[in-house]
Amino acid sequence: MTAQGLLLVISGPSGAGKGTVCRVLMSRQPQVRYSVSATTRPPRTGEVEGVHYYFKTQEQFEAMIAQDKLIEWAKVYDNYYGTPKEPVMEALRSGRDIILEIDIQGAFQVKEKYPEGVYVFIAPPSLEELRRRIEGRATDATEVIAKRMKAAAGELDQAGKYDYIIVNDTVETAALKLEAIVTAEKCRASRLSSLKPY
Amino acid sequence: MTAQGLLLVISGPSGAGKGTVCRVLMSRQPQVRYSVSATTRPPRTGEVEGVHYYFKTQEQFEAMIAQDKLIEWAKVYDNYYGTPKEPVMEALRSGRDIILEIDIQGAFQVKEKYPEGVYVFIAPPSLEELRRRIEGRATDATEVIAKRMKAAAGELDQAGKYDYIIVNDTVETAALKLEAIVTAEKCRASRLSSLKPY
Numbered sequence: 001m002t003a004q005g006l007l008l009v010i011s012g013p014s015g016a017g018k019g020t021v022c023r024v025l026m027s028r029q030p031q032v033r034y035s036v037s038a039t040t041r042p043p044r045t046g047e048v049e050g051v052h053y054y055f056k057t058q059e060q061f062e063a064m065i066a067q068d069k070l071i072e073w074a075k076v077y078d079n080y081y082g083t084p085k086e087p088v089m090e091a092l093r094s095g096r097d098i099i100l101e102i103d104i105q106g107a108f109q110v111k112e113k114y115p116e117g118v119y120v121f122i123a124p125p126s127l128e129e130l131r132r133r134i135e136g137r138a139t140d141a142t143e144v145i146a147k148r149m150k151a152a153a154g155e156l157d158q159a160g161k162y163d164y165i166i167v168n169d170t171v172e173t174a175a176l177k178l179e180a181i182v183t184a185e186k187c188r189a190s191r192l193s194s195l196k197p198y
Numbered sequence: 199m200t201a202q203g204l205l206l207v208i209s210g211p212s213g214a215g216k217g218t219v220c221r222v223l224m225s226r227q228p229q230v231r232y233s234v235s236a237t238t239r240p241p242r243t244g245e246v247e248g249v250h251y252y253f254k255t256q257e258q259f260e261a262m263i264a265q266d267k268l269i270e271w272a273k274v275y276d277n278y279y280g281t282p283k284e285p286v287m288e289a290l291r292s293g294r295d296i297i298l299e300i301d302i303q304g305a306f307q308v309k310e311k312y313p314e315g316v317y318v319f320i321a322p323p324s325l326e327e328l329r330r331r332i333e334g335r336a337t338d339a340t341e342v343i344a345k346r347m348k349a350a351a352g353e354l355d356q357a358g359k360y361d362y363i364i365v366n367d368t369v370e371t372a373a374l375k376l377e378a379i380v381t382a383e384k385c386r387a388s389r390l391s392s393l394k395p396y
Binding site for chain 1: 357385
């Protein structure tokens with residue numbers, strides 16, 4: 001019998017480095033994959049159905065909501081985004097570990113239904129360092145930076161509700177911590193008991 | 199402020215390889231140390247007070263029990279063995295991680311008082327493999343082997359009460375898992391909240 005994979009729910013402020021940390025983890029642990037979201041926004045050039053997103057019409061998406069086929073969802077401006085349940089459950093059953101990189105509201109939605117998930121908050125070393133990182137992205141206008149900083153402060157207040165907090169001082173160290181969390185959670189007696197090795 | 203160290207409570211059947219796994223961990227993570235036990239048995243040649251044991255008279259040991267100065271204790275044949283509380287607490291306060299390698303009864307005693315400890319059960323891959331390992335120790339007589347095997351079966355039934363179970367297939371892999379547990383537990387939001395980084 002294959003051990004069930006882990007559902008890793010990762011949140012953290014924009015600029016904390018979640019994506020980079022997750023990619024380093026996946027390069028070291030090939031059984032870890034991102035979940036694929038569903039969205040009603042139109043595909044961009046090069047985006048492949050089922051790889052980057054599941055592309056849905058508004059009617060299709062609303063039917064998925066009504067039929068409880070999404071682990072979590074949100075409407076951002078005019079478009080829906082969400083995580084279809086079945087592909088995630090299928091991957092977990094086959095022993096793969098799935099990352100949901102979602103915001104705090106989404107994470108709390110998931111936690112209600114999947115308390116056995118592993119909830120990890122990735123935090124910047126400090127708000128000053130976060131500002132430096134966000135400002136380093138030349139793309140962001142002043143008002144966008146101010147908005148992100150305000151959101152970050154609110155998000156950091158919620159970090160204590162996660163199972164783990166990784167302070168992202170350096171990507172390599174943070175990724176090693178995330179990898180350690182994956183390894184440790186697979187040794188949890190509460191997960192192993194379903195395998196009944198003894 | 200220094201983060202509090204971890205109290206690692208390690209149990210497992212005789213022959214499961216606890217000591218070897220712990221020594222590999224300590225060689226990789228020098229802040230991890232064994233606790234030093236108190237005992238009423240006489241020192242053997244080369245044993246140093248405060249390093250191998252705290253050597254106590256029976257009266258001294260019973261006074262420590264009466265004054266609640268032991269985290270756990272047991273009487274084995276005519277001698278007392280136990281873990282003095284103060285040196286362990288002092289080490290944890292200064293950020294060192296302390297291993298208590300104790301039997302299941304001792305671990306349950308500790309868990310009542312220190313639920314924030316990390317409880318790890320080290321298991322053999324199978325009872326057959328455990329028998330091979332015990333039989334490989336030429337020192338043990340047949341009746342001793344039978345007794346250890348019976349005890350092991352009883353201990354394995356209790357493994358699910360620990361936080362983590364490490365199946366010791368190979369020492370190196372088991373030690374990496376134990377190291378991952380130490381790293382992961384230091385990222386636990388419940389431990390970090392006392393530091394209030396935000």
